[in-house]
Amino acid sequence: MTTFTANWSYPTQIHFGPGRIAELGDVCKAAGMSNPLLVTDPGIVDLPITKAALAALEKAGLKTAVYSDVRPNPVASNVTAGVDAYRSGSHDGVVAFGGGSALDVGKVIAFMSGQTREMWDFEDIGDWWTRANPDGIAPIIAVPTTSGTGSEVGRAGVITNEETHTKKVIFHPQMMPKAVICDPELTIGLPPAITAGTGMDAFAHCLEAYCAPSYHPMSEGIAVEGMRLVKEHLATAVRDGSNIEARSAMMSAAAMGAVAFQKGLGGIHAVSHPIGALYDAPHGLTNAVVMPYMLRHNRDVIETRIERLAAWLQLPEASFDGFLQFVLDLREEVGIPSGIKALGVTDDSRFDTLAAMSVVDPTASGNPKKLSETDIKSVLRAALDGS
Numbered sequence: 001m002t003t004f005t006a007n008w009s010y011p012t013q014i015h016f017g018p019g020r021i022a023e024l025g026d027v028c029k030a031a032g033m034s035n036p037l038l039v040t041d042p043g044i045v046d047l048p049i050t051k052a053a054l055a056a057l058e059k060a061g062l063k064t065a066v067y068s069d070v071r072p073n074p075v076a077s078n079v080t081a082g083v084d085a086y087r088s089g090s091h092d093g094v095v096a097f098g099g100g101s102a103l104d105v106g107k108v109i110a111f112m113s114g115q116t117r118e119m120w121d122f123e124d125i126g127d128w129w130t131r132a133n134p135d136g137i138a139p140i141i142a143v144p145t146t147s148g149t150g151s152e153v154g155r156a157g158v159i160t161n162e163e164t165h166t167k168k169v170i171f172h173p174q175m176m177p178k179a180v181i182c183d184p185e186l187t188i189g190l191p192p193a194i195t196a197g198t199g200m201d202a203f204a205h206c207l208e209a210y211c212a213p214s215y216h217p218m219s220e221g222i223a224v225e226g227m228r229l230v231k232e233h234l235a236t237a238v239r240d241g242s243n244i245e246a247r248s249a250m251m252s253a254a255a256m257g258a259v260a261f262q263k264g265l266g267g268i269h270a271v272s273h274p275i276g277a278l279y280d281a282p283h284g285l286t287n288a289v290v291m292p293y294m295l296r297h298n299r300d301v302i303e304t305r306i307e308r309l310a311a312w313l314q315l316p317e318a319s320f321d322g323f324l325q326f327v328l329d330l331r332e333e334v335g336i337p338s339g340i341k342a343l344g345v346t347d348d349s350r351f352d353t354l355a356a357m358s359v360v361d362p363t364a365s366g367n368p369k370k371l372s373e374t375d376i377k378s379v380l381r382a383a384l385d386g387s
Contacts, residue, residue, distance in 0.1 A: 010218070011153040011259060016182040016252070018244055021052055024095070024143065024181055025060020031139045031178040033093035035063045037086050039106035040098045041070040049145060049186045053097055065089050067109075070098070073167075073276050073283070074105045075160045079119060082109040086138070093139040096177070099198065100149030100283065103142055104157035107175045110138040111157075124156060124171035124362060132172050142177035145186045147237075147250035148198025148284045150205060150258020152180045160277050167273045169362055182255065184247040192238045196334035199234040199250050201284030203227060203330075204268050204291055205257030210309060211302050212264030212366045219263035224312055226256035231313055231330070238334045264366030267294040267358075271376060274357035278350065281343040288336040289343060292327050293383045297375060301368045339386030348384060351377050 015023055028036050036057065044050055045068040057064045067085045070078050086094070086109055094113075096106025112119055114136020121131055142152035151157070156171040187195075206226035209219055233249035240246070271294065272286040295302075303320045311318040315326050331338075345354075355376035358364060364371050 012176050012178065012180060014153070014180045014182055014255065018183060018185045018248070020181050020183045021049075021143065021186060022056050024053055024056040024141070025058075025062055027179050027181060028057065028062060028093065028095065028141055029060055031093060031141055033062065033139060033141070035089070035091050036093040036095045036141070037089060037091040037109070038064055038066045038095040038097055039070070039082060039102055039109055040066065040068050041102045042068050044098055044145060047189070049189070050097065053095070053143065057095070064095075065091070070102050070105045072101055073160055073280055074101045074158075075162045076119060077162065078105050079108050079112060079159060083112050086113045091138070093141070095141045095143065096152075097143045097145065099144070099146040100151045103144060103149065103151035104159065106142070107140055107151070107177070108157040108159060108170050110140045111170065111172055111175050113138045119159070119170060120161065120168060122170050122172060124169040129172045134174055137172065137174045140175065140177040141179055141181070143181045143183070143186070144251065144254065146190060146194065146198045147187055147247070147254040148201035150202065150254045150256070152177060152182070153255050153258050165277050166357060167277050167361075180255075182251050184244055184251045187247050187251060188242055188244070190241060192241065193335060195238045195241060195250075196234070196336060197282050197284035197288060198254070199230060199237065199284075199334070200288035200291070200331070200336060202250065202254040202257040203230040203234070204287040205261045205265070206230070206253070207291070208266040208268055208366065209257070209260035209263045211298065211305060211368050212266060213368055214264050214366070216263035219260045222256045223260035223263070224309065226253045226260060227309070228313055229253040229256070231326075234330065235333050265363035266367035267298065267364065267371055267379070270358045270361040270364035270367065270371065271354070271379060273361050273363065274354045275340065275343055275345060277357070278354065279344040285336065286343055288331060289338075289340055290379070290383060292324060292331070293379045295324055295327065296382070297379050298368050340380065340383045341386070345380075345384065348381065351380050354380060
């Protein structure tokens with residue numbers, strides 16, 4: 001039975017539209033920055049889009065520096081080195097610029113810049129966030145250059161603990177960026193494979209939020225519209241990366257997914273996180289590969305809900321099977337592999353470890369039904385066979 005008691009929060013100011021990167025300097029100044037640290041990743045640090053961002057900061061008269069030591073699955077040392085760069089440069093804010101990894105690291109750098117405790121003391125467990133000194137959290141401006149994680153409208157960052165090989169969620173309400181620039185022109189150069197993986201990540205966020213059992217009707221409605229946008233525009237964005245309408249729709253869907261998953265995530269992410277941590281597999285791609293197997297596992301408790309979703313999405317068959325077929329067809333159309341062998345999981349030798357990590361992942365608690373290690377291994381076996 002649904003419990004109709006909940007706490008709701010919605011996010012920050014968003015400057016959305018093509019060409020809005022030109023406003024970056026003014027947005028930073030409005031947030032009180034005069035010397036921001038731009039945090040990005042090695043893959044885009046030398047690209048024209050990054051040069052455009054730096055030019056906008058310079059035009060506004062802001063001093064800045066760049067930090068780009070960010071791995072695709074960011075680790076603690078990326079944050080530590082970034083905090084050192086922030087402090088040594090006497091910076092007064094962070095521009096988190098890039099895909100989900102750069103956004104997460106940028107936010108955690110801003111958060112940790114004025115803390116004295118170690119980062120793991122602020123994992124998203126209970127009220128651990130209250131341990132932080134709020135006066136030591138620097139302001140953040142977020143600029144996504146992919147359309148997937150939606151980290152630009154989130155209050156957390158996912159960082160891998162290199163010692164335990166586990167992904168940890170670092171959370172504080174003040175990690176919410178002061179403002180976001182969503183400029184779909186920044187995503188035009190994304191390769192098709194990255195467009196597909198990040199787009200399916202946005203879909204996974206919306207889907208799991210929609211299926212989560214907690215009560216949050218606003219997030220649920222946003223999730224449905226996010227999935228509609230992915231349904232109608234992801235394949236076009238993959239096929240024709242210069243299509244600004246498709247790029248805009250996918251950038252909207254990414255932010256909507258992150259807003260929606262305030263309602264919860266679930267087993268797709270619970271399995272994806274350990275695979276990403278142990279095999280360094282791209283997060284969005286891993287979600288896309290695991291998705292149909294976890295859907296099938298959850299069928300008995302979500303079937304009615306999925307039937308309603310299939311009708312809302314105007315699928316040819318408004319049923320669970322019709323929705324599952326839509327997911328399989330979309331994955332094939334955008335080039336998502338059918339099984340986890342493509343992620344490096346070539347046999348079952350680490351299934352026990354993956355299952356043990358999955359059931360304690362923070363997202364597991366949002367799954368529509370409780371997950372056991374036996375359940376996870378069953379999902380992994382199906383995903384290994386690609387059946």
